[in-house]
Structure formats: structure tokens, C-alpha cells
Amino acid sequence: PQKYVRVALKNMDELGLFTDSKEWVETKKKTIEETSNAKNYAETIPFLQKAIKVAGGKHSFIEHEEDISKRSITKYIKPKAEIEGNTLILTIPEFTGNNSQASDYANFLESSLHKNNYNGVIVDLRGNRGGDLSPMVLGLSPLLPDGTLFTYVDKSSHSKPVELQNGEINSGGSSTKVSDNKKIKKAPIAVLIDNNTGSSGELTALCFKGIPNVKFLGSDSAGYTSANQTVYLYDGSTLQITSAFVKDRTNNIYKNFPISPDIQTNNAKSSAIEWIKSQIK
Numbered sequence: 001p002q003k004y005v006r007v008a009l010k011n012m013d014e015l016g017l018f019t020d021s022k023e024w025v026e027t028k029k030k031t032i033e034e035t036s037n038a039k040n041y042a043e044t045i046p047f048l049q050k051a052i053k054v055a056g057g058k059h060s061f062i063e064h065e066e067d068i069s070k071r072s073i074t075k076y077i078k079p080k081a082e083i084e085g086n087t088l089i090l091t092i093p094e095f096t097g098n099n100s101q102a103s104d105y106a107n108f109l110e111s112s113l114h115k116n117n118y119n120g121v122i123v124d125l126r127g128n129r130g131g132d133l134s135p136m137v138l139g140l141s142p143l144l145p146d147g148t149l150f151t152y153v154d155k156s157s158h159s160k161p162v163e164l165q166n167g168e169i170n171s172g173g174s175s176t177k178v179s180d181n182k183k184i185k186k187a188p189i190a191v192l193i194d195n196n197t198g199s200s201g202e203l204t205a206l207c208f209k210g211i212p213n214v215k216f217l218g219s220d221s222a223g224y225t226s227a228n229q230t231v232y233l234y235d236g237s238t239l240q241i242t243s244a245f246v247k248d249r250t251n252n253i254y255k256n257f258p259i260s261p262d263i264q265t266n267n268a269k270s271s272a273i274e275w276i277k278s279q280i281k
Contacts, residue, residue: 001038004234005031008048011231015243016055017155027054041235056242057256059199059224065236076101079139081112087276088118089269092140094201095131102135102176109139110178120188120276122269123208126218130199133162134176137169137204142184149207152227152244153253160244164207188279189214190272193259198222202259203246209259210249215275216261218268225254 009028013019031051035044045062052060080091090112095105113121123140137149141164148161149169163170167181191208193201193216202221208214225246231239245255265271 001041001044002032002036004041005035005038005044005048008044008231008233008239009051011239012052012055012241015229015231015241016052016057016060017226017242017245018057019055020155021054024054027051041233041237045237052239052241056228057226059226059228059240059242059256061240063238063240076105079105079109079112081108081116083116083118085273085277086117086119086280087122087273088112088116088120089122089124090140091124092128092136092201092204094128095135097132099176102132105135106139106176106178110142110180113140113142113184114180114182118187119280120190121184122190122192122272122276123205124192124269125197125201125205126192126194126268127196128198128201128204129196129222130201130224133200133203134169136200137164137207138167138176138178140204140207141167141169141178141181143189144207145183145211148249150203150209150249151247153247154244159247186213188276190275191216192268192272193218193221193261194268195219195222195258197259199224202254205259206246206248206254209252213279215263215272216259217263217265217272217275218261219264219266220258220260223256223258225259226256 031047034047038044049062076097077093082089146164148163152160167178202225226242227244228240229243247253
């Protein structure tokens with residue numbers, strides 16, 4: 001157990017965004033002391049959970065093997081597409097699933113964008129807490145210009161752009177492709193967010209930042225605008241360590257800050273429909 005702790009702390013030290021602080025030095029020392037008499041791995045986890053929050057911030061956590069197994073059988077939620085008036089409303093739920101489901105998810109959104117007639121699009125990310133970024137972004141890729149969507153920035157200021165090119169994304173998620181990556185004609189796009197839009201849900205929203213025909217509506221997002229790196233421990237548990245912040249295409253950096261909408265409203269959908277109508281000439 002004591003070696004298990006040292007290995008976990010070493011990984012946190014190397015990857016965590018906040019390990020240059022005095023608090024982290026003290027936390028490492030205290031964690032080693034608190035676990036010095038641990039008789040098994042399970043006894044060390046509560047102390048490591050506290051430590052990882054110091055090393056990586058609020059987005060970092062330890063996931064037990066049984067929780068990982070439960071997550072792998074989480075029910076797949078399909079996105080939705082509805083036409084209201086002349087507006088296409090796409091509901092984008094969080095995604096955790098296998099490659100087949102990722103393909104189904106992405107291609108449903110892509111085909112909805114190409115098969116329907118509409119004057120504007122609502123991308124509804126309210127309640128989307130994250131998961132695999134790739135199928136969400138690829139499904140919406142006909143609305144997004146090819147090139148850099150956003151950039152990861154680590155504690156040493158090294159940058160890694162996430163890029164969309166010819167219907168593919170280099171995000172490191174599921175290997176998904178869409179059948180038709182032809183771009184949609186310029187149409188007003190309303191992106192809806194709320195305080196339950198988090199993690200990859202927020203990153204999907206950030207892909208639309210800086211695009212001229214886009215407006216964000218709703219309330220501030222959850223503020224998990226960062227990237228986690230997975231480290232596997234000896235017992236099958238994983239460290240999810242926040243190792244990078246996010247910079248959007250306007251060069252605004254989000255350090256686990258919420259995304260603020262352009263229009264704060266409790267009636268995001270109806271406000272979005274009205275905004276889209278005002279943009280149609």
C-alpha cells in the first residue's frame with residue numbers, strides 16, 4: 001500500500017496542474033504520513049482522493065475499478081433532432097458508449113443537419129456533463145470550420161491543438177467518422193448551456209466560440225473546462241488527473257472557469273428561437 005501511494009503521488013506530481021504550490025508539497029508529505037500504516041489499497045484511497053484535488057483541482061478524481069465497470073454499461077442516450085418552425089433543434093446528451101454507439105451518435109447528428117430544411121440551428125448542450133468528445137463534435141462538424149477547434153495548454157505552457165479535418169478529429173477519443181462532412185451553408189447557430197453543462201459538454205460548446213454566426217444562451221456552465229489524463233493503478237483503479245487547461249479560438253484561456261453565455265436567460269430555447277428569427281433576412 002505504501003508503494004501504491006508513492007506511485008500515485010509521483011504521477012500526480014508529474015501531471016497535475018497545481019503541483020508547483022507550497023500546498024502540494026505539504027499535501028504529499030501529509031499523505032505519506034497518513035497512509036504509513038495502511039494495510040490495503042482501499043485504506044489509502046480517501047487520502048489520495050484529497051491529494052489529487054490539490055494536485056489537479058476540482059476536475060481530478062480517482063475512479064475505482066467497480067465504478068469503471070458500471071460506467072461501461074451505462075445506458076446509451078441517443079441525441080435528438082426536432083424541427084420547430086424553421087429551426088432545427090439538436091439535443092446533445094453526454095456520451096459514454098462503445099465505438100458502434102459513437103458512430104451511431106455522430107452520424108445521427110450529421111444526417112439530421114444534412115437531411116432537414118431549416119433556417120437556423122439550436123445546439124442544446126444543457127445537462128450534458130461530458131464523456132467522449134469525439135462523437136459529439138463529429139456529429140456537429142458540418143457546422144464547424146475545419147482547423148483548430150480549441151487548444152490544450154499544460155502547466156509548462158506547451159500547447160496541443162484539437163483539430164477537425166475532413167470529418168475526423170484528433171481528440172484521442174473513439175475512432176469515429178461521419179459519412180458526410182460537407183459544410184452547412186451559413187446559418188445562425190444558438191448554443192444552449194447551463195450549470196449542468198460540464199467537461200466534454202463544455203469543450204463541445206467551446207468549439208463554437210469565435211464563429212461569427214453563433215450566439216450562446218442560457219446560464220453559466222459548470223466550470224470543468226480542462227482536460228484529464230488517465231493513469232492506471234496496480235489494482236485497476238485510475239487516476240483522472242487534470243493536466244491541461246483550454247484555450248478557445250479567440251485565445252481566451254479557461255482554467256476550470258465556467259463559460260458565460262452571451263444572453264443570460266431562464267428560457268434559453270424560446271430565446272434562441274427568437275434570436276434566430278431576428279437573424280433571418
